[in-house]
Amino acid sequence: GQQLNQSPQSMFIQEGEDVSMNCTSSSIFNTWLWYKQDPGEGPVLLIALYKAGELTSNGRLTAQFGITRKDSFLNISASIPSDVGIYFCAGQRTSNFGNEKLTFGTGTRLTIIP
Amino acid sequence: ETGVTQSPTHLIKTRGQQVTLRCSSQSGHNTVSWYQQALGQGPQFIFQYYREEENGRGNFPPRFSGLQFPNYSSELNVNALELDDSALYLCASSNRGWNEQFFGPGTRLTVL
Numbered sequence: 001g002q003q004l005n006q007s008p009q010s011m012f013i014q015e016g017e018d019v020s021m022n023c024t025s026s027s028i029f030n031t032w033l034w035y036k037q038d039p040g041e042g043p044v045l046l047i048a049l050y051k052a053g054e055l056t057s058n059g060r061l062t063a064q065f066g067i068t069r070k071d072s073f074l075n076i077s078a079s080i081p082s083d084v085g086i087y088f089c090a091g092q093r094t095s096n097f098g099n100e101k102l103t104f105g106t107g108t109r110l111t112i113i114p
Numbered sequence: 115e116t117g118v119t120q121s122p123t124h125l126i127k128t129r130g131q132q133v134t135l136r137c138s139s140q141s142g143h144n145t146v147s148w149y150q151q152a153l154g155q156g157p158q159f160i161f162q163y164y165r166e167e168e169n170g171r172g173n174f175p176p177r178f179s180g181l182q183f184p185n186y187s188s189e190l191n192v193n194a195l196e197l198d199d200s201a202l203y204l205c206a207s208s209n210r211g212w213n214e215q216f217f218g219p220g221t222r223l224t225v226l
Contacts, residue, residue: 003156031213033215040219042118045216045217050213102157102206104149107155
């Protein structure tokens with residue numbers, strides 16, 4: 001099945017550093033969602049974006065819905081140990097049938113080096 | 115407010131067997147979606163249920179089937195298990211008309 005392209009694939013950073021990751025698609029989405037997944041658990045919703053150009057924050061996390069509607073970006077400021085995990089973007093189209101499926105990215109694995 | 119729950123947590127089956135996974139949606143949600151997540155990959159959409167009917171299906175064969183019950187809980191059934199069916203199966207609940215989907219902890223299926 002289709003997966004969106006996320007980069008970087010993995011990141012090794014020190015505590016306190018800022019993090020940036022992005023997600024690109026060949027097709028347009030109406031909604032972008034960012035999730036974080038810890039090992040052996042389900043994805044947890046971090047931020048939802050509904051409009052092209054929208055910039056939304058959730059604490060130290062900031063995400064943007066790209067103007068072309070084919071990409072999205074997630075930034076984490078001043079990283080802390082609990083930020084470790086895998087971050088997934090997900091795009092969604094909405095139709096008259098309601099909420100359509102989520103198409104997920106390939107994931108960005110964030111590791112904090114002591 | 116109760117979150118999405120799934121059972122069982124882990125399951126080991128052999129090739130050719132059948133399996134049923136269960137999901138209880140978050141309180142107030144009427145739509146359930148199922149996803150398969152292979153190791154090292156993002157979740158892949160299997161199908162979605164709304165009002166006890168399938169409301170969209172991904173690229174999965176007919177041996178993957180589902181049900182939704184009047185209380186909005188759902189089951190995923192997989193017949194004739196294959197080795198490649200080994201994965202984390204995730205259930206997500208949402209409300210029709212709202213875009214956000216909330217995931218359960220998943221069921222880890224191993225097929226030997």
